[in-house]
Amino acid sequence: MKPKEIFDVSIIGGGPAGLFSTFYSGCREMKVKLIEYHSVLGGKLNVYPEKLVWDVGGVVPTPAHQLVDHLVRQANTFQPEIVLDTKVTSISKDEVGIFTVHTQTGEEHYSKAVILAVGGGILQPTRLDIEGAERFEVTNLHYTVKSLAQFKGKRVLISGGGNSAIDWANELETIAAKVYLTYRKDLLKGHEAEIAKLQKSSVQCYLNTKIEKLIASPNHETIQQVVLSDENLTETHSIDVDEVIINHGFERERELVENSPIPIEMASPRTVAGNSKGETSVAGLFAAGDILEHDGKLRLIAGAFTDGATAVNHAKSYIEPDASNRGIVSTHNEMFKVKNKEIFRTMQSNK
Ligand SMILES: Cc1cc2nc3c(=O)[nH]c(=O)nc-3n(C[C@H](O)[C@H](O)[C@H](O)COP(=O)(O)OP(=O)(O)OC[C@H]3O[C@@H](n4cnc5c(N)ncnc54)[C@H](O)[C@@H]3O)c2cc1C
Incomplete structure (x- = not known):
């Protein structure tokens, strides 16, 4: 031995x-x-x-x-x-x-x-609770922003209502083609100044909603569209996306x-x-x-x-x-x- x-x-x-x-x-x-x-x-x-x-x-x-x-x-x-x-x-x-x-x-x-x-x-980042979501982690589903450049000129959906989600929404708004933010509650939880900045920006916010469904591209490799819905599934929104960022904490x-x-x-x-x-x-x-x-x-x-x-x-x-x-x-x-x-x-x- x-x-x-x-x-x-x-x-x-x-x-x-x-x-x-x-x-x-x-x-x-x-x-x-x-x-x-x-x-x-x-x-x-x-x-x-x-x-x-x-x-x-x-x-x-x-x-x-x-x-x-x-x-x-x-x-x-x-x-x-x-x-x-x-x-x-x-x-x-x-x-x-x-x-x-x-x-x-x-x-x-x-x-x-x-x-x-x-x-x-x-x-470990809290993963999106949708069956099969993990297969998009190698393409356009992200839990951290490793490179800002990756989002340039893209349609980006961010899910979350805390500091990270709000910070990234504000930061990406200046370089992305369009930023959407979905949060399951009616009040965002970030720093006041960052929330005020977000509200004045072009970021489109969907409050009281969460990601209900991910629709894959024809080759099944990327997320092409995200369906958001409120808790009772009475109101849904379908958003065409290039990138999805999840900030649901750790x-x-x-x-x-x-x-x-x-x-x-x-x-x-x-x-x-x-x-x-x-x-x-x-x-x-x-x-x-x-x-x-x-x-x-x-x-x-x-x-x-x-x-x-x-x-x-x-x-x-x-x-x-x-x-x-x-x-x-x-x-x-x-x-x-x-x-x-x-x-x-x-x-x-x-x-
Ligand atoms: C969003 C955010 C922004 C921040 N910004 C700043 C800033 O601007 N300035 C600043 O000074 N600080 C900042 N901080 C705080 C700073 O990051 C931390 O104080 C610092 O990282 C602490 O270092 P650490 O080595 O003690 O712990 P950590 O950085 O948490 O490292 C601990 C390591 O231990 C490993 N580990 C844990 N358990 C085990 C195990 N059982 N077996 C093996 N490995 C294990 C983990 O995987 C991890 O790699 C920020 C923190 C956050 C979350």
């Missing part, structure tokens, strides 16, 4: 907190493994890839997908092991203090410390903590109780990002980065009690010397 490979730290979740923790673990010379449920990294940033992010220090307004690219590049600096498409189902700890990370596939991962960076859990899966046979204290049903060092109620189990709750918590991408570095520093001290609980700043860290030379050389040759 192959001996267990024990890492210094397992990081669960590949959003901003997990990605920055991965990089920072490398800076602290820790052997690190990052485990993510989805096939792509980036966490919630993948929910709003085309939106501009303004509030990360030192970063000029940047689309979220670009921030993900940079985070992933940074996380890979020290060649961590990255495991994708893997759902962590529970975490246990043995009598000598080694953590086992259990996964849905039955594969186990071992480490001396664990950083929980699972955000609000595994997010379902979250977060059984990981409750399935784990270690006493992880919760601060709320959505968050783990911790402190400003990222420590949780279980020695060696740290938390970072949206999942962590403590006094003065900053629930932003910038806060996830701070949480990540802090959790790594304290995980380092936990594993090696003599190690400093602070890393050396990157400008003075000898480990970047060779990499810096390469970067300066490339900068010179690009001049």
Whole structure:
């Protein structure tokens, strides 16, 4: 039997907190493994890839997908092991203090410390409840807007009445041929200013209606027409469409903590109780990002980065009690010397 490979730290979740923790673990010379449920990294940033992010220090307004690219590049600096498409189902700890990370596939991962960076859990968009709708997901049925350009000059129907649906309706109105919005209630739920903008725009709103039927094109590949109806099916509208966007919110899966046979204290049903060092109620189990709750918590991408570095520093001290609980700043860290030379050389040759 192959001996267990024990890492210094397992990081669960590949959003901003997990990605920055991965990089920072490398800076602290820790052997690190990052485990993510989805096939792509980036966490919630993948929910709003085309939106501009303004509030990360030192970063000029940047689309979220670009921030993900940079985070992933940074996380890979020290060649961590990255495991994708893997759902962590529970975490246990043995009598000598080694953590086992259990996964849905039955594969186990071992480490001396664990950083929980699972955000609000595994997010899945709430799917349209119409039989056979999933076959259009490869063509013109969307749950996120990955590229605005895709909707240029098109007839777009958006279903939903919350912030995302209203934001996209307002944004797409400027580039699409026509935008329609259907919402099952009579009052939209978004920010007042965005609702006011929508009401003044050319977006055609159908309130108190929902998608009743999708009519496929003759080759059955795309949705060609959508039938909307009110609750009693007394009034219907048939709309010719090129693209359909569904913004019905998200379902979250977060059984990981409750399935784990270690006493992880919760601060709320959505968050783990911790402190400003990222420590949780279980020695060696740290938390970072949206999942962590403590006094003065900053629930932003910038806060996830701070949480990540802090959790790594304290995980380092936990594993090696003599190690400093602070890393050396990157400008003075000898480990970047060779990499810096390469970067300066490339900068010179690009001049
Ligand atoms: C629409 C929207 C807009 C936002 N805009 C901004 C903004 O402009 N500026 C800003 O600072 N913040 C913004 N935020 C908040 C920001 O996105 C979050 O604070 C940030 O993503 C938190 O990062 P995280 O790494 O803690 O969690 P997440 O980004 O949620 O990442 C968690 C990761 O863990 C994975 N995971 C969860 N459970 C498991 C499991 N059991 N096994 C394996 N993997 C698992 C998930 O798949 C996910 O990839 C916005 C959020 C939303 C929803």
